[in-house]
Amino acid sequence: MSAADRVFSAFKAAVSTAGHLSESDRAGLLAALDSEIAKEPPPVLAIIGEAGVGKSTTLNALFNAGATLAAVGHSKATTQNADGFDVEIFDHQGNRGDIRVLDLPGLGESRQSAARLADIYASALPQADAILWVHPANDRMLEFTQTKLVEFFHGKLKEYVDRLVFGLNKADDMYPKDWRYHANIPSDFQMANLRAAEENFSRLVASALPQGSAVRVTTYSATQRYNLSRLFRMMMQAVPDRRRWVLESRMDLANFLELADARYVQNLRSKGFDVGVGPTPPRDKIIEMMSEKDLRECMRNHITPEAWWQLRNR
Amino acid sequence: MEASPGSDPSYAETLARLAKLMEEEKIHQEHIATMSEESAREFLNEFIQRAAKLLGLTAAKIAALVSDLMQIGRNAGVAFKESFKKNYEQQRRIKPYGST
Numbered sequence: 113m114s115a116a117d118r119v120f121s122a123f124k125a126a127v128s129t130a131g132h133l134s135e136s137d138r139a140g141l142l143a144a145l146d147s148e149i150a151k152e153p154p155p156v157l158a159i160i161g162e163a164g165v166g167k168s169t170t171l172n173a174l175f176n177a178g179a180t181l182a183a184v185g186h187s188k189a190t191t192q193n194a195d196g197f198d199v200e201i202f203d204h205q206g207n208r209g210d211i212r213v214l215d216l217p218g219l220g221e222s223r224q225s226a227a228r229l230a231d232i233y234a235s236a237l238p239q240a241d242a243i244l245w246v247h248p249a250n251d252r253m254l255e256f257t258q259t260k261l262v263e264f265f266h267g268k269l270k271e272y273v274d275r276l277v278f279g280l281n282k283a284d285d286m287y288p289k290d291w292r293y294h295a296n297i298p299s300d301f302q303m304a305n306l307r308a309a310e311e312n313f314s315r316l317v318a319s320a321l322p323q324g325s326a327v328r329v330t331t332y333s334a335t336q337r338y339n340l341s342r343l344f345r346m347m348m349q350a351v352p353d354r355r356r357w358v359l360e361s362r363m364d365l366a367n368f369l370e371l372a373d374a375r376y377v378q379n380l381r382s383k384g385f386d387v388g389v390g391p392t393p394p395r396d397k398i399i400e401m402m403s404e405k406d407l408r409e410c411m412r413n414h415i416t417p418e419a420w421w422q423l424r425n426r
Numbered sequence: 427m428e429a430s431p432g433s434d435p436s437y438a439e440t441l442a443r444l445a446k447l448m449e450e451e452k453i454h455q456e457h458i459a460t461m462s463e464e465s466a467r468e469f470l471n472e473f474i475q476r477a478a479k480l481l482g483l484t485a486a487k488i489a490a491l492v493s494d495l496m497q498i499g500r501n502a503g504v505a506f507k508e509s510f511k512k513n514y515e516q517q518r519r520i521k522p523y524g525s526t
Contacts (some may be wrong), residue, residue: 114458114462114464115458115459115462115463115466116462116463116466118463118471119466119467120470123470123494123495125496126494126495127491130490130491132486132487132488132490133487135482137481137483137487140477140481141477141481141491144473144480144481145470145473145477146479148473148477152469205430247526257472259435265450270430276503280465292440295440295443295444297440297443297444341450341451341454341455341458342450342451342454342475343456344454344458345454345457348457348458349461350460353464353465353468354465354468354469354472356461356462356464357462357465357466357467357469358465359461359462360458360459360461360465361462363458368447369444369448372444376440376441376444379441380441380444380445380448383445385445385448410468
């Protein structure tokens, strides 16, 4: 249940028992609320970046718990082709509901036609609740990006500057590329370089954007699931207040600890850390927890009680 | 890639870094939940005003509903603390050691 769902449930419970309302008022309010929640448009995320920077992986890491199945996401709706630029608009099928995605080309792909690209950004970005600009963490060639940011966000797009989040992806690719895969964290050298990259990028972006703009920059790795909570927090901050609950209701972050050696996870658990669900209980205990309907469903679908327990605790 | 944890001389240090990362992650998740709750209450407040007009509710009834909403806001901190741990654990989805 999302945080917003908890608030809605509490409000519905208050309405259901409100003595000052008639039965028809209560029924009318509850029906109207369900209708309004259902009618709320999905979150709209503009995602800017060059081909291969990891935009699809990022979407799956944020909204599909890292699933990479072919069936996940990318239900393409329309492609607007303008002067050779592909602007894809599609509903990404997240585990907890759709996310409308405006997939925009990055600046590096369009040095010759940056002016045209500015028009495309100007028409697309005002529709977005948040704008995620994905850039490789180890790319320090930022002068061109900086120049164009000055042009774009001092002009037509000035009022949308606070919706910007810069995600420096592929943290695991950072020099000297010695990611600690067994623990799924950066090496000490990488950590130092990631901090430097973040500071450098923040400084350049801050000098390019209008004075007083929020500068939200974080390094992360979509494939290694590193720093996703921080990235999502920044995206929430970028979304207008009234629409934040809609974005959070779709959140389903991939867990970086799933890629770490299980012995670390066991050790952390033994030290009292919340690493997730505990060890799978014995089969007879699981069966005691299952309803008759659960048992029938499992038998029909050839699901073991252990698998059922793990799925239930996802 | 480094050696396995069993032969890793920096095992304790790595474990400490993992623990720190998890603490940070938990803080981010708490902030996300707080922002979402505030946003949901703002949405509900707007809804009450619209729905009240539509259903022809009196000012007193609207005030009572807004009061309920404020109470949810006050309770949210407590409820959040109680439910956060459960939701956080479910979110993490760690497979038990040794499972395939």
